[in-house]
Amino acid sequence: MMWLSDIRIAVASLKATRVRTFLTIFGIIIGVASVTLVLALGEGAKHSIKSQVALAGGDVATVRPGKLSRDQQGDVTGYDILANFNASTLTENDIQVVSTTPGVAAATPVMGLRGSVSGGKHTIEDTQIVATNSALPQVLSQRVKTGEFVNPDINRNTVVLGDTIANLLLDSDQTTGQQVTIRGATYTVIGVLAHSDTPLALNGLFDSNMAAYVSLDAGKAMNQGLAQIQTINFRAKDGSDLEAVKRAVTARLRAEHKADDFAVISSREALSVTEGIFNLITKYTAGVAAISLLVGGIGVMNIMLVAVTERTREIGIRKAVGATNGQILRQFLTEAIIMSLVGGLAGVGLAGLGAFAITFLFALPFTPIVTWGIFGAAISVSLFVGVLFGIFPAIRAARKDPIVALRQLQ
């Protein structure tokens, strides 16, 4: 019951210095909002990755160049991604080796290039071009909406477009048969993929809807005859054990390469590495954002110290009529906590709006999510900040000598 009167008095005191109170709360709002937003972005990205794995099913794995570090249990502990895509150790022969491994239903290579693509309507510079084989839709769960997928038996100058890029480049619904120019050469569109909601993280985070797919031969032609295969993805046969198939693939490739210059990762394993990376990025960014929250907390402490000094006489009066030190401490601490909690709630709200705005403005491939966990964490942290930065001024207030305090305006 005492808490209610504490809160009532605290609110009355805070309202009496409205502008100051608002500015102090604003500091907390900024701090909480930035941390919450960062965490929400991280959560959204992780969620998106998880859903890709779900979509791909547990049957898909990827062979990548470069070394993978595994710990004693065989769990992936680290992987050097970017460094190894440029000089791939994977060869065209490897595609054959993988696809003929027992247990493998199909294998598809991904060779990534960039270049300008022009259609009847539009030109897009720096488009993602993917050189692959006919098994890509099957292995990576893409569906062909119109026409057919890349086929090495057909003319080399054929292309399949993602859904979004097809809409942007071609000006009629009759997409197949139209001509586009890719890196200066003319290609005929033979098919369009259905819209896919999940970006293909395993293969370098490209948006499958904005990519142009050509055959591996075409890709080689664009790359001075060299096949730079970034990944070879494969799907295990229904009912087979993915781990066993991975081991088989690894063994055969090792025999071919005579070196351990490749890595075979399942979607789930890649997820854990990516998730680990995202977690790290999120943590560091949140840490930096937390600095702004720290500043907000210092603002609370600063203002409370000023308030205590200003209200010295009030403290004296309260003590004279019988307030204990503890009651004075509680009164001032409550004010600090109220400011922090209000700031925390408003900060989460602002982060939610910010998340919405960012998704809208930057067309992220994932949605930032403010989970209940993040909400709870934000509120707890605000409470903690309120107590931490409010306790020192509150103790100062509690320790004021009533005689000295009352002498102030005598």
Next chain:
Amino acid sequence: MRSHPVIELTNLSKMFGYGDATTIALDNISLRINKGEFVAVMGPSGSGKTTLMNILGLLDTSTHGDYLLSGQNVGNVSSRKRAKIRRTKIGFVFQSFNLLGRMNVLDNVSLPLMYGGKSKLARLHAASRLLKTFGLQEREYYMPYQLSGGQLQRVAIARALVNRPSIILADEPTGNLDTKSSEIIMHELREIHKRGNTIIMVTHNPTLTVYADRVIHMLDGRIDSDSSERKVRRRNSKRSLGGAVEAKK
């Protein structure tokens, strides 16, 4: 007729500072104040009257000696206990009124009760009833800045009474008031005294001593004269001197 001593100071001293800078604010004071007395304390600056009031009001503790309030030794109790005693047994009236500017009259008067944990309704009810006896009921929801000096002091007196204290300590209650308002305040205090309250008032103004029935003069931390002494001597000439007030040294 001898009534109970509500205040009993025995060999009370208060010192400030250390070594060569020691000030003796109160020098071995023994004092007894009975229930229902209206005592005026006078003296020049530095005589120790403010210190005496602070100690009586439990805002300060003595260096030596005992202080019994209503028979309870309150000299060395914890700060929390002192707060509780202030809340339940002591009422203050200050020269500068000392009301809380951000609360209305009703909330100000009920303040001592709030720290006593009384429910909101009970508090406000008690405060309202008291304000009625002061004729201030219409001003219940007024803010302090809307009231005159005289009205403010009456509100302060109401606050001092709301917890039904054993003693009321008034420190220059008319110091900030004009003559007319001062008169009103003193009449108010007289009325309160008539109802049986014990009042100890510090004042510089000799004309106000007519309201009191006992006047104590202080000088250099000691009681220089006590108007009740004559009465005591007269009374005790018929009995032994055990425990009588020894004010002059």
